[in-house]
Amino acid sequence: MSEEIKTNGYKLYVGKIEEGFVIDHIHAGRGMKIYRDLGLDRLDCSVAIILNASSKKMGKKDMIKVECPIDQFDMDFFGFLDPSATVDVIKDGEIISKPKLKLPEKLVNVVRCHNPRCITSGEAQLDQVFILTDPLRGTYRCKYCETAYKNED
Amino acid sequence: MKKSIISPMDITVDELGALMDLADDIMKYPEKYAHACDGRILATLFFEPSTRTRLSFEAAMLRLGGKTMGFASADSSSATKGETVADTVRVISSFADICAMRHPKEGAPAVAAAHATIPVINAGDGGHHHPTQTLTDLFTIRSLKGRLDHMTVGFCGDLKFGRTVHSLIRALVNYTDVRFVFISPRELTIPDYIRNDILIRENIPFEEVSRLEDVLPRLDLLYMTRVQRERFFNEEDYMRLKDSYILDKKKMSLAREDMMVLHPLPRVNEIATEVDSDPRAVYFEQVRYGMYIRMALILTLLEIKVD
Ligand SMILES: [Zn+2]
Numbered sequence: 328m329s330e331e332i333k334t335n336g337y338k339l340y341v342g343k344i345e346e347g348f349v350i351d352h353i354h355a356g357r358g359m360k361i362y363r364d365l366g367l368d369r370l371d372c373s374v375a376i377i378l379n380a381s382s383k384k385m386g387k388k389d390m391i392k393v394e395c396p397i398d399q400f401d402m403d404f405f406g407f408l409d410p411s412a413t414v415d416v417i418k419d420g421e422i423i424s425k426p427k428l429k430l431p432e433k434l435v436n437v438v439r440c441h442n443p444r445c446i447t448s449g450e451a452q453l454d455q456v457f458i459l460t461d462p463l464r465g466t467y468r469c470k471y472c473e474t475a476y477k478n479e480d
Numbered sequence: 481m482k483k484s485i486i487s488p489m490d491i492t493v494d495e496l497g498a499l500m501d502l503a504d505d506i507m508k509y510p511e512k513y514a515h516a517c518d519g520r521i522l523a524t525l526f527f528e529p530s531t532r533t534r535l536s537f538e539a540a541m542l543r544l545g546g547k548t549m550g551f552a553s554a555d556s557s558s559a560t561k562g563e564t565v566a567d568t569v570r571v572i573s574s575f576a577d578i579c580a581m582r583h584p585k586e587g588a589p590a591v592a593a594a595h596a597t598i599p600v601i602n603a604g605d606g607g608h609h610h611p612t613q614t615l616t617d618l619f620t621i622r623s624l625k626g627r628l629d630h631m632t633v634g635f636c637g638d639l640k641f642g643r644t645v646h647s648l649i650r651a652l653v654n655y656t657d658v659r660f661v662f663i664s665p666r667e668l669t670i671p672d673y674i675r676n677d678i679l680i681r682e683n684i685p686f687e688e689v690s691r692l693e694d695v696l697p698r699l700d701l702l703y704m705t706r707v708q709r710e711r712f713f714n715e716e717d718y719m720r721l722k723d724s725y726i727l728d729k730k731k732m733s734l735a736r737e738d739m740m741v742l743h744p745l746p747r748v749n750e751i752a753t754e755v756d757s758d759p760r761a762v763y764f765e766q767v768r769y770g771m772y773i774r775m776a777l778i779l780t781l782l783e784i785k786v787d
Contacts, residue, residue, distance in 0.1 A: 444606045446585040450564050453591065471587025472608055 347372070347394040349415045350405060355379055358389025361408045364437075365400075367393060385411070404437070406430050410465050432459050434467060438476050445472040481780055484593035484600040488614040488647045493654050500619050503769075503776040510543065516779060516786050517546030523576035524550035525568065525592075526603070527557060527583040532745065533603050533612070536767070537580045540774035549576065554584075569596040578782055580612075581605075599781040607643050612777065613744055614647040616770035621701060623769055624740055624762055629655040636663040636692055637705035637725050637750060639670045644744045645705060646674055653684050660686035661695045665721045668711055691724055696734040702727070704743045704763075706750045728752040735760065742766055 353361060358378050367374050372395035382388040397416055405414050406428030416424045434457040440447045447453045447469070456470035467476040482490045491499070506513050522541040524534050529552055538548045551557045557568070565583070569592040572579055579596065581589045582603040589602035589609075604610040622628050633652060635645050639662055649670070652658045660679070662670055669675075669688055679686050689695055696702070707725045712718040727741065732755055743751060743763040755761050779786070 442586065444584070444586045444608075446565065446583070446587040446591055446605075449585050450566075450591070452564065453566075469587065471590045472585075472606075473587075 343420060344392060344394050344417045345420050346397060346418050347392065348397060348400070348417060349393075350391040351388070351413050351415065352382070352385060353389040353391065353409050353412045355385070355387035355389055357409050358391060361389075361405075361412075362391060364408050365404065367391070370395060404431070407434065407437070407465075407467075430459050430462060430465055433457070438467070440469040440472060440474055440476070442469065442472050442474040445469060445474060447471060483781070484589075484596070484602075485611050485777065485781070486590050486593055486600070486602045487609045488611040488651055490611065491615075496615075496618065496651075499615065499773065499776045499780060500622055502779065503619055503772040504623070506775050507772050513544055513775065513779070513786055515545040516784050517541060517544035517782070520544075520546040520578070520782060521576040522546055522548045522550075522778065523572050523579040524548060524552075524603075525557070525572065525579055525581040525583075526550065526552050527554045527581070527588070529553045530582050530604060532767070533582065534580075536612075536771050537601075537603065537774055540771050540778055543771070544775055544778060546577075546778075550579075565591045566595040568592075569600065573597040578778060601777065601781070607641065609647065610643060611647070612770065612774055613644050614651055615773045615777065616766060617644070617648050617703070617742060617744070618651055619773040620742060620762060620766045620769040621740070624765070625700070628652065628658075630657045631700035632659045632661060632698055634661040634663060634692075634695060634699040634702045635670075635705070636702060636727075637707045638668045638711060639664045639705070640668040641711065642705045645703065646671070648703065649674055650678060653678060653682055658684070660684065661699065662686065662688045663690070663692050663695060663725070664688070665690060665707070665712070665717065665725075667713060667717070668707065690721075692727070692731060693724075693734060696731060696739075697736065699735065699739050701740050701742065702735070704741060704747075704750055706748050726750055726752060727755055729754045729758075732758055732760065 358376050362368060362376055372393060375392040377390040379387045380390055397418060405412055407430055414426055414428065415422045436455050438457060439455050447455060457467040457476055458470050460466050460468045481495050524537055526534050534552060541548050565588050573596050576598060578599045580601040580603040581592050583589060583605050586606040586608035589600055589605050593600040602609055602611055618628060639645050704727055709718050726749065739760055741761045741763065745763060
């Protein structure tokens with residue numbers, strides 16, 4: 328059985344997932360970045376990336392479908408990568424959960440501080456630590472120099 | 481109080497009150513405190529030179545009966561050999577009881593605090609924090625004005641990059657009925673996070689103007705900073721505006737009898753030397769208050785009580 332997605336008149340068919348997850352409602356244009364940031368490009372599993380799918384809610388959206396054992400992912404990261412995204416977790420071909428994405432309190436070695444005056448730019452052995460300082464706006468700040476991280480490309 | 485002081489935000493309003501009360505007492509009865517730190521050592525770890533700040537810390541420790549050691553620039557430290565901040569403070573923790581660190585990289589004292597077993601005081605990290613300057617400013621105002629509330633505070637000059645300005649604004653919003661007047665060229669106004677996240681969000685009255693003369697008569701306090709030529713986009717604007725941000729006798733004649741002029745020093749030309757003899761110019765007295773508040777901070781962080 329296949330699921331049908333409309334993109335600009337073409338039809339894309341993606342096989343049904345037995346075990347894995349679907350990240351939906353990604354802001355159009357961020358799909359590839361999330362694919363890389365999650366390290367999916369380094370995994371030995373099937374991934375389907377759908378870019379610019381039409382969406383009633385968002386106009387355009389990206390989606391990522393991954394077939395893989397579900398216990399190897401930290402779901403928290405999805406919310407950080409794109410706060411609008413939703414995740415369906417699939418096992419035995421059924422959606423077993425739709426975890427509510429919340430922003431992690433702390434990110435260690437996920438993103439880098441871009442402040443050239445930051446101590447982390449001079450001492451490479453330091454962990455890159457970011458703290459969630461404004462949960463409403465999703466603002467993260469470097470633990471050391473407090474520069475905000477902008478979650479954009 | 482926290483074990484280390486990295487940001488002015490590390491000190492609560494109550495702790496600040498207690499620190500200033502202690503500094504008051506030290507000023508009144510210095511002999512009581514002259515041996516409070518006998519046998520203790522303060523390390524001054526200055527990875528970039530700042531003679532005034534370093535001497536202020538050393539004078540504070542010496543007047544408490546303690547001793548000091550350290551280095552005054554990165555050349556004379558092990559940093560030139562590539563030693564990390566973390567390793568430096570691990571070593572210093574064995575030698576000293578407390579340390580004050582200045583570093584050109586932002587966040588370096590926070591790294592130090594995470595690895596030291598002794599209290600770390602941030603003595604300035606790049607354009608980031610300089611908590612003892614904020615303590616100095618607040619203690620000067622409280623000592624000379626008798627209060628930190630109910631006043632109109634003017635900030636003049638470079639309000640965009642001046643970290644001492646940002647820290648002092650953040651500290652003063654905790655007090656009742658403090659109003660702000662920001663005097664700066666358009667290019668150097670307060671950053672958005674101060675305007676939106678602090679002043680507007682907390683409903684603090686403030687105005688932004690470009691001419692000092694227009695607002696001087698209304699100020700209880702004027703905090704001067706330097707406007708640097710290189711901050712301007714073009715020479716024309718700089719020439720047009722530069723005199724507007726220089727405080728001289730003529731401008732002082734517009735100010736109230738009890739208006740106080742503060743400046744974090746070093747001063748270049750933004751305050752004419754003819755103003756120095758005006759009793760309202762308190763920027764050199766500020767330095768003395770800075771030493772006493774550092775004495776109070778050292779005692780508090782070392783948890784030394786003097787009866
Ligand atoms: Zn940083």
